Amino acid sequence: xxxxxxxxxxxxxxxxxxxxxxxxxxxxxxxxxxxxxxxxxxxxxxxxxxxxxxxxxxxxxxxxxxxxxxxxxxxxxxxxxxxxxxxxxxxxxxxxxxxxxxxxxxxxxxxxxxxxxxxxxxxxxxxxxxxxxxxxxxxxxxxxxxxxxxxxxxxxxxxxxxxxxxxxxxxxxxxxxxxxxxxxxxxxxxxxxxxxxxxxxxxxxxxxxxxxxxxxxxxxxxxxxxxxxxxxxxxxxxxxxxxxxxxxxxxxxxxxxxxxxxxxxxxxxxxxxxxxxxxxxxxxxxxxxxxxxxxxxxxxxxxxxxxxxxxxxxxxxxxxxxxxxxxxxxxxxxxxxxxxxxxxxxxxxxxxxxxxxxxxxxxxxxxxxxxxxxxxxxxxxxxxxxxxxxxxxxxxxxxxxxxxxxxxxxxxxxxxxxxxxxxxxxxxxxxxxxxxxxxxxxxxxxxxxxxxxxxxxxxxxxxxxxxxxx
Amino acid sequence: xxxxxxxxxxxxxxxxxxxxxxxxxxxxxxxxxxxxxxxxxxxxxxxxxxxxxxxxxxxxxxxxxxxxxxxxxxxxxxxxxxxxxxxxxxxxxxxxxxxxxxx
Numbered sequence: 001x002x003x004x005x006x007x008x009x010x011x012x013x014x015x016x017x018x019x020x021x022x023x024x025x026x027x028x029x030x031x032x033x034x035x036x037x038x039x040x041x042x043x044x045x046x047x048x049x050x051x052x053x054x055x056x057x058x059x060x061x062x063x064x065x066x067x068x069x070x071x072x073x074x075x076x077x078x079x080x081x082x083x084x085x086x087x088x089x090x091x092x093x094x095x096x097x098x099x100x101x102x103x104x105x106x107x108x109x110x111x112x113x114x115x116x117x118x119x120x121x122x123x124x125x126x127x128x129x130x131x132x133x134x135x136x137x138x139x140x141x142x143x144x145x146x147x148x149x150x151x152x153x154x155x156x157x158x159x160x161x162x163x164x165x166x167x168x169x170x171x172x173x174x175x176x177x178x179x180x181x182x183x184x185x186x187x188x189x190x191x192x193x194x195x196x197x198x199x200x201x202x203x204x205x206x207x208x209x210x211x212x213x214x215x216x217x218x219x220x221x222x223x224x225x226x227x228x229x230x231x232x233x234x235x236x237x238x239x240x241x242x243x244x245x246x247x248x249x250x251x252x253x254x255x256x257x258x259x260x261x262x263x264x265x266x267x268x269x270x271x272x273x274x275x276x277x278x279x280x281x282x283x284x285x286x287x288x289x290x291x292x293x294x295x296x297x298x299x300x301x302x303x304x305x306x307x308x309x310x311x312x313x314x315x316x317x318x319x320x321x322x323x324x325x326x327x328x329x330x331x332x333x334x335x336x337x338x339x340x341x342x343x344x345x346x347x348x349x350x351x352x353x354x355x356x357x358x359x360x361x362x363x364x365x366x367x368x369x370x371x372x373x374x375x376x377x378x379x380x381x382x383x384x385x386x387x388x389x390x391x392x393x394x395x396x397x398x399x400x401x402x403x404x405x406x407x408x409x410x411x412x413x414x415x416x417x418x419x420x421x422x423x424x425x426x427x428x429x430x431x432x433x434x435x436x437x438x439x440x441x442x443x444x445x446x447x448x449x450x451x452x453x454x455x456x457x458x459x460x461x462x463x464x465x466x467x468x469x470x
Numbered sequence: 471x472x473x474x475x476x477x478x479x480x481x482x483x484x485x486x487x488x489x490x491x492x493x494x495x496x497x498x499x500x501x502x503x504x505x506x507x508x509x510x511x512x513x514x515x516x517x518x519x520x521x522x523x524x525x526x527x528x529x530x531x532x533x534x535x536x537x538x539x540x541x542x543x544x545x546x547x548x549x550x551x552x553x554x555x556x557x558x559x560x561x562x563x564x565x566x567x568x569x570x571x572x573x
Contacts, residue, residue: 124534131541135548142552151556152568158549159504163495165545166511169538170488173515173531177481177522182530201481 001044001068003037003076004115010034011108018101026104027094031087038080041073064183065122072119074326074468075251079114082243082333083107088447089341090236103143106136107240114248118255123172123182126252130168130216133248134161137241141233153232160225164215167208174205184260191263206261210268213256216249217305220279230298235352238294239340242301243333250308250329254322258315272313273402279306280405284412288419293343294352296419297336300378303416304332307393310405314396321396327465328393331377331385331458338374338451342367345440357423359432367438368427370448377455379420380413385459392466472524480521487514501553501563505546512542 010033017026068076087107094100113133120126138161142154176182178199179190191198211222218226230238257268279302287299311325345367347356361368377386390413394406440448458465472480487510494507516535523531557563 124537127534128537128541131545135541135544138548138552142555145555146559148556148559151552151559154552155501155549155556155565155568158545158552159495159508162508162545162549163492163511165541166488166491166508166515169512169515170484170518172534173484173518173522174481176519176531176534177477177525180522180526180528182534 001066002040003044003080004066004068004112004119006033006037006040007108007111007115011105011112014101014104014108017104023101026101027087027091030104030108031084034080034084034087038077038084041077041080044068044073045070064185065125066116066119067121068119070469071255071322072251075118075247075329076115078326078330078333079111079118079244079247079251081330082247082337083111085334085337085447085451086236086240086243088443089239089337089344091443092441093234093236103140106140110136110140110240111244114244117248117252120252120255121184121259123175123184126256127165127168127172129248129252130165133245134165134216137161137237137245140237140240141229143237144234149232150234151232153229156225156232157229160215160229164212164222166212167215168212171205171208171210171212174201174208178202178205184256187260188263191261203264203267206264206268207271209256210271213249213253214275217246217253217309218302219275219305219309220282220302221275223279223283223302223305226302227295227298230301231292231295231351235294235340235344235347238298239337239344242297242340243336246301246305247329247333250305250312250325253309254312254315254325257312258322262315269313269402272309273405276306276309276313276405277408279303279309280408280412284415284419288415288422290419291354292352293347293354293357293423296354296423297339297343300416300419301336303412304328304378307390307409308332310397310402310409311393313402313405314393314400321393323466323469324389324392324396326468327385327458327462328389330465331389331455334451334454334458335374335377335384335386338370338448338455339378341444341448341451342371342374345438345444354423354426355433357426358430360427360438362432363434363436364438364440366445367440367448370452371427372424373452373455375420375423377459379417381417383456383459385455385462388459388462392462472521477521477525480518484514484518484521487511487517499564499566501556501565504565505549505553509542509546512538 010030014026017023094103110133113129116125116129117133120129138154138158141157142151144150179187181187215222283299283302287296290296308325308328311321314321343352377384380386380390397406491507491511495504498504516538519531519535553563560567
């Protein structure tokens with residue numbers, strides 16, 4: 001709760017910085033503010049009550065609109081840590097642009113939306129969180145004013161985003177019509193008391209909300225906008241989209257379906273299983289043929305979305321796999337930040353073609369090593385965090401009727417390893433296009449060291465995060 | 471029953487309006503019309519919310535409509551800004567011309 005206030009305050013402060021001329025100190029101020037908000041998640045962390053009541057009986061705020069329980073705080077923590085790393089990655093983005101205070105404010109308000117999505121307990125705050133997160137992202141995606149690709153990315157993101165919002169709203173309206181309430185607890189209560197006697201349009205509403213959120217997390221077959229938007233946006237904004245936005249959208253999806261609709265898990269479970277299967281197959285096969293690393297990372301993010309959806313699906317009758325989704329989102333976010341930092345330094349011209357990586361091990365061995373660790377983690381090779389992330393998701397899914405998804409996941413992960421290794425081969429075995437060494441900023445060096453060590457550390461001792469709710 | 475009309479009729483009407491909007495978004499090529507179609511989708515939702523709100527004798531649904539209207543206005547403001555930027559760079563707002571990023 002306090003973290004949400006701090007980030008909102010920072011956003012307002014960022015807008016005032018232009019008028020009161022403290023632009024120079026804004027960047028350190030934002031970094032400190034994000035760390036303070038992160039520290040507040042520890043302050044708010046109450047001693048745990050028993051297992052099932054965790055989501056239901058903790059303090060609610062604003063007429064039960066927002067509920068910062070431990071699950072919300074844990075996901076807020078992941079988002080804030082990722083945002084902190086992202087601000088280090090994006091330091092240049094804020095130096096080169098003219099209207100820097102606006103960019104700061106937009107990113108910070110997007111973070112406010114992300115925190116709301118981790119903690120909503122009413123469909124009004126779900127909708128507002130989605131929009132507060134999305135609208136600044138549309139502007140940021142289009143923030144290279146002269147670049148047509150960036151304009152197009154912003155426009156596509158806006159059209160697809162508002163289209164999905166329309167579905168979300170229609171779903172909310174139908175669910176409200178059936179239950180007479182916007183409150184998640186109220187909806188859950190209504191479903192358990194009705195004993196199957198609910199109007200058909202209620203199910204239609206649930207499915208429309210599922211479709212809308214699949215758009216937002218870019219799961220197939222609703223993923224078609226993602227590669228274009230990821231490729232056209234400035235690289236740092238793509239990094240923000242594939243980490244913070246994705247984690248927030250997942251936290252929302254998990255909260256909505258595992259708290260609000262978990263009594264009708266069989267209805268949405270089937271559809272979600274099909275979505276997961278399609279995402280795994282389409283993303284990994286298409287990614288293998290991409291020539292742009294940026295676009296490849298976009299497809300890889302679709303396949304990671306499928307893995308996190310597996311966690312939600314395994315969760316449908318209880319809350320057992322929340323910590324495995326948390327672990328996955330942390331491992332994935334940190335790995336993505338590292339790989340986007342390398343991509344940003346290697347390919348300054350924004351298109352991220354794979355040839356830019358040729359011979360990177362000679363031009364800058366440090367960047368190459370960091371990229372290897374990040375990609376191995378994203379591919380799920382043992383010792384890195386990504387392996388355990390996949391492993392925990394698999395173990396939670398094994399006890400459900402959707403075991404066949406594991407077969408699909410294993411086969412497509414093998415295909416996935418191919419395109420990650422394509423980058424590794426380019427870095428180590430292809431001749432470089434120029435012998436000029438790649439220069440890296442001091443701040444980026446520190447960021448890469450931290451993220452690489454972090455990836456290895458949570459891979460070696462995963463128990464700390466997996467056991468967080470115990 | 472609202473004013474002698476069954477609630478299903480209201481659901482039908484808003485579903486039809488919503489589908490017209492959704493098909494418009496997918497089929498039309500002019501960006502301004504795209505925005506109008508999205509507005510149509512959101513207004514179908516507003517109609518449905520108000521109908522259910524009256525049915526349940528509960529003001530929450532109508533309050534929600536205000537949120538939807540405010541957010542729709544914000545979205546269109548951003549959308550038109552992006553659109554005017556595109557027009558400045560490309561001298562057209564036909565979305566078929568927007569295909570620099572290919573699959």
